[in-house]
Amino acid sequence: MSKIQVVGAIIIKDRKLLAAQRASNRVLGGYWEFPGGKIEPSETPKEAMARELQEEFGAKATVFDKFSIDGIAELKFGEVVLHCYYVRLDSDITKTIAHDELRWVSPREALELSWAPSDVSVIKALAKTGFNYEY
Numbered sequence: 001m002s003k004i005q006v007v008g009a010i011i012i013k014d015r016k017l018l019a020a021q022r023a024s025n026r027v028l029g030g031y032w033e034f035p036g037g038k039i040e041p042s043e044t045p046k047e048a049m050a051r052e053l054q055e056e057f058g059a060k061a062t063v064f065d066k067f068s069i070d071g072i073a074e075l076k077f078g079e080v081v082l083h084c085y086y087v088r089l090d091s092d093i094t095k096t097i098a099h100d101e102l103r104w105v106s107p108r109e110a111l112e113l114s115w116a117p118s119d120v121s122v123i124k125a126l127a128k129t130g131f132n133y134e135y
């Protein structure tokens with residue numbers, strides 16, 4: 001089955017995570033996810049991460065460390081491999097084109113959301129960190 005390489009942003013402020021709900025008209029609509037998208041063949045994962053946040057949020061971003069584990073799920077349309085990075089937004093979110101809702105959540109609140117299948121293992125491990133990350 002084809003592998004779909006995806007980057008997702010771990011955006012943390014004051015020990016809260018920015019969770020994003022995929023727009024209902026998209027693949028996996030309604031599930032919560034890390035903002036991001038597919039890595040294009042010509043770019044590095046970090047380049048893809050910054051590009052996606054510019055496209056989806058109109059925001060400038062600095063990409064920091066990669067999270068310790070990747071997410072993997074076999075879906076109808078292929079195998080998603082999700083690579084997550086800690087990201088700091090350096091400008092405001094000026095638009096949202098891919099999501100129905102953005103929400104700042106605590107670890108406990110994050111675990112109550114319905115995450116996309118490949119995200120579940122990542123959010124469980126991330127919640128254990130208490131969203132404690134210094135940029």
Ligand SMILES: Nc1nc2c([nH]c(=O)n2[C@H]2C[C@H](O)[C@@H](COP(=O)(O)OP(=O)(O)OP(=O)(O)O)O2)c(=O)[nH]1
Nearest residue numbers: 006008027033034035036037038080082116118119
């Ligand atoms: N962005 C993002 N996508 C995820 C996550 N988890 C997960 O399974 N996915 C899946 C949904 C999609 O099948 C794929 C990402 O593609 P996308 O549709 O969001 O991104 P894109 O902007 O590159 O896609 P496209 O509309 O240009 O085709 O990965 C996640 O946490 N973040």
